[in-house]
Amino acid sequence: MDCREFDEQVVRLEGIEQVADAFVRVRLDRIADSDLNVFEFDYDVTMMIFFIDADERVLGRYGGRDARGPDTRQSLAGLKYAMQQAVDAYRQGLDLPPRPKTSTFARQLMDSNGSGRRGCIHCHDVKEMLNARQAKQGVANSTLAWRYPLPENLGLTLEIDRGNMVKKVAVDSVAAAAGLKAGDLLELLNGVRVRSFADVQYALDKAPAEGAVPIAWQRQGRMLKATLPLASGWRKTNILWRPSMYKMIASPRLFGDDLTEDEKTSLGIGGKRLAFRQKDSVSTQARAAGIRAGDIILGFDGKRLEMDAYDFQTYVRREYLAGDTVQVELIRDGKPLTLPMKLH
Amino acid sequence: MLDNGRMRTVLFALLAWGLATTCATDAMAQRGRGQSRATASQQGWSSNYQESLATARRIDKPLMIVFRCIP
Numbered sequence: 001m002d003c004r005e006f007d008e009q010v011v012r013l014e015g016i017e018q019v020a021d022a023f024v025r026v027r028l029d030r031i032a033d034s035d036l037n038v039f040e041f042d043y044d045v046t047m048m049i050f051f052i053d054a055d056e057r058v059l060g061r062y063g064g065r066d067a068r069g070p071d072t073r074q075s076l077a078g079l080k081y082a083m084q085q086a087v088d089a090y091r092q093g094l095d096l097p098p099r100p101k102t103s104t105f106a107r108q109l110m111d112s113n114g115s116g117r118r119g120c121i122h123c124h125d126v127k128e129m130l131n132a133r134q135a136k137q138g139v140a141n142s143t144l145a146w147r148y149p150l151p152e153n154l155g156l157t158l159e160i161d162r163g164n165m166v167k168k169v170a171v172d173s174v175a176a177a178a179g180l181k182a183g184d185l186l187e188l189l190n191g192v193r194v195r196s197f198a199d200v201q202y203a204l205d206k207a208p209a210e211g212a213v214p215i216a217w218q219r220q221g222r223m224l225k226a227t228l229p230l231a232s233g234w235r236k237t238n239i240l241w242r243p244s245m246y247k248m249i250a251s252p253r254l255f256g257d258d259l260t261e262d263e264k265t266s267l268g269i270g271g272k273r274l275a276f277r278q279k280d281s282v283s284t285q286a287r288a289a290g291i292r293a294g295d296i297i298l299g300f301d302g303k304r305l306e307m308d309a310y311d312f313q314t315y316v317r318r319e320y321l322a323g324d325t326v327q328v329e330l331i332r333d334g335k336p337l338t339l340p341m342k343l344h
Numbered sequence: 345m346l347d348n349g350r351m352r353t354v355l356f357a358l359l360a361w362g363l364a365t366t367c368a369t370d371a372m373a374q375r376g377r378g379q380s381r382a383t384a385s386q387q388g389w390s391s392n393y394q395e396s397l398a399t400a401r402r403i404d405k406p407l408m409i410v411f412r413c414i415p
Contacts, residue, residue, distance in 0.1 A: 007412055011384045020388075023408035024400040027389040029380070031411060034393070039411065050409040054401035083408065090406040123413040 003047050003070040010049075015076045022087045023051070032107045032121045036130075037100035042148040042201065043127035044242040046070060049079070049198075051086030057096040059086040061198035062163070066150055067238035073197050077161035085164075085195040094193075109133070127244035141321045143209065145248050146235035148201040153234055156180065156200075163196035166217075178226035180217065187223065188216040209235060238318050250324060250343035252316040253283035254297050258308050267296065267331060274299050276309035278330075289328060289341030296331040316343070380414070 011027065013020045028034060031043075038056045041048045041063070047070070048063035062082040064073050089096075106121050109129045131144045151158055155173020159165040166184045169176045186194040190213040192203035207213045210232045216225045239245045256276040259269070269275050278286070280293045291297075299305040300316070307315060320326065320343055328339045381391060390396045393409070400407045 007410075008380075008383075010410060011380060011387055011389065013387055020408070022405060024396050024403070024405050025387075025389045025408050025410075026393055026396045027381075027384045027391060027410045027412060028393065029391075029412050029414055031413065034411070039409070041411070046413045048411045050407075050411075052407050052409060054397055054407070056397070059406055086406060086408075123411065 003065075003074065006071055006074050006076075007047055009076055010079065016080045016083060019080055019083045019087065023083070030120065031123055031126060032110075033105060035100075036104045036106060036109075036126065037102060040202075041198070042205075043123040043130070044244050046123065048123075049082075051083065051090075053090060053096065056099040059089050059096065060193070060195040061202060062196050064148070064196075064198040064201045065241075067241045073160065075160045078159075078163050078196070081162050082196040082198075089193070089195075122243075124243040127242075131244060141248055141323050145239055145245060145321055146209075146237060147205055149204045149207075149235045149237050151197070151200045151204070153204070153237060154228055154230075158186075158197050158200065160197075164194045164199070174228045174230075178215065178228055179224065180215075180226075181219070183219070184224075185218040186215070187218055189213065190215075204235075207235075236319070240314075240317055248321050248323075249317050250320040250322045251285075252300075252313060253285040253344070254291065254312075254328075255279055255281075255283075256297065256309060259296065267334075269298070270306075272306040274305040274307050274309070274312055275331075276312070285341065285344050290339045291328065291330070291341070292332070294332075295337075298329040298331065300326040300328060302327065302329065380412075 010016070031039075035056075038052070038058070039048075039050055041050075041061065045063055045065055048061065050061055051059040053059060060082055062074075062079050066072055106126045106129070109126065110121060134144060135141075152170070155170035155175035156166060157168040157170075159167045164186045166175075166180055166182055166186065168182055169180050186200070188194065189200055189203040190207050192199055192206070194200055194203065203213070207230060210230055212227045212229050214225065214227055216223060218224070240249065254276075256279040259267070259275045259277060261271055264271060264273070264275055267275070274297070276297050278291060278293055278295045278297055282291060282293055297309075297312075299312070300320075305312065305315065322344055323342070325340055325342045328341045330337050330339065384391070389410075390399075396407055399405075
């Protein structure tokens with residue numbers, strides 16, 4: 001699935017015909033000549049909708065996704081809701097952030113990268129070009145990777161059909177500590193007016209890696225405000241679905257069979273804890289770290305992992321980036337050992 | 345072992361198959377784009393951004409811009 005069905009429904013204006021008449025409608029299947037400073041979005045997605053005025057000021061956005069699939073955050077009802085909110089904002093003449101003063105076009109990016117490519121530029125190509133430019137400027141992989149964080153990272157789950165309404169607040173989350181509750185209507189997040197899940201992702205993308213973001217919401221006609229603290233690592237989100245990130249996805253390159261219950265018991269390891277025996281064929285990455293065939297791998301960085309060897313592969317791909325150095329914990333000849341290993 | 349004539353035929357067939365597959369993939373993507381453009385046009389979607397900005401200003405309406413990256 002690549003949200004084709006949803007796209008076709010939008011093209012045919014299914015269920016949104018009436019509100020769609022309030023807009024001049026544009027559908028662009030090429031990004032090369034669009035101004036990326038105006039249309040700034042998560043370029044790994046295959047569909048994104050903007051509501052703007054004739055001065056190219058953004059009234060709202062619709063789209064976005066997570067690792068479960070391209071359609072998980074979209075619905076025609078949700079789109080209709082975001083469209084209506086945008087129309088209302090336009091008619092009310094609300095203050096909008098001005099159009100960016102400068103322009104950046106994907107075509108220029110490609111030319112400046114010297115790729116010489118002239119074909120169709122996919123949205124994720126834009127992301128890769130922007131990443132390459134930032135990497136050249138010394139921006140760390142961790143900054144490039146954790147883009148467009150999910151509201152769930154702060155403990156907020158939003159309604160699909162009303163993208164600015166809180167559906168659920170996770171217990172012990174920063175959102176819960178700030179006083180947010182199910183049914184609240186988000187108004188502003190990090191200075192961005194919120195009308196949809198895409199607005200929230202955009203606002204969070206602009207938030208720092210560590211610090212705080214202001215948030216304002218409505219509850220039964222009352223406006224409430226708070227500040228959400230952002231702890232180190234809050235941006236970390238599953239990137240396995242992102243085409244632009246393939247080169248950054250790390251692999252443990254450690255493979256083997258899980259220990260049996262009896263073997264774990266004899267080594268004093270809990271039943272659910274990760275413990276597998278490195279097989280005879282040792283990867284270059286592991287060999288460089290000093291890992292040998294037969295070593296019992298227990299995990300990385302002192303974390304107690306309750307999973308099997310298969311899930312460990314996914315865990316590492318989700319939690320680490322290529323280039324990270326981890327401390328591999330293992331048992332060799334019955335003795336615990338920790339070895340640093342650089343992930344590729 | 346294949347003789348030279350048969351070898352040439354096999355190589356030619358492989359080359360033709362490769363070329364046809366590449367062209368078919370491109371053509372399918374193009375056709376997909378063409379079809380969706382035609383449907384979109386019937387439903388009042390424009391693909392001309394600058395012209396649409398001018399229209400929006402003239403008739404005092406906001407714009408709805410759909411970016412669709414067809415894989």
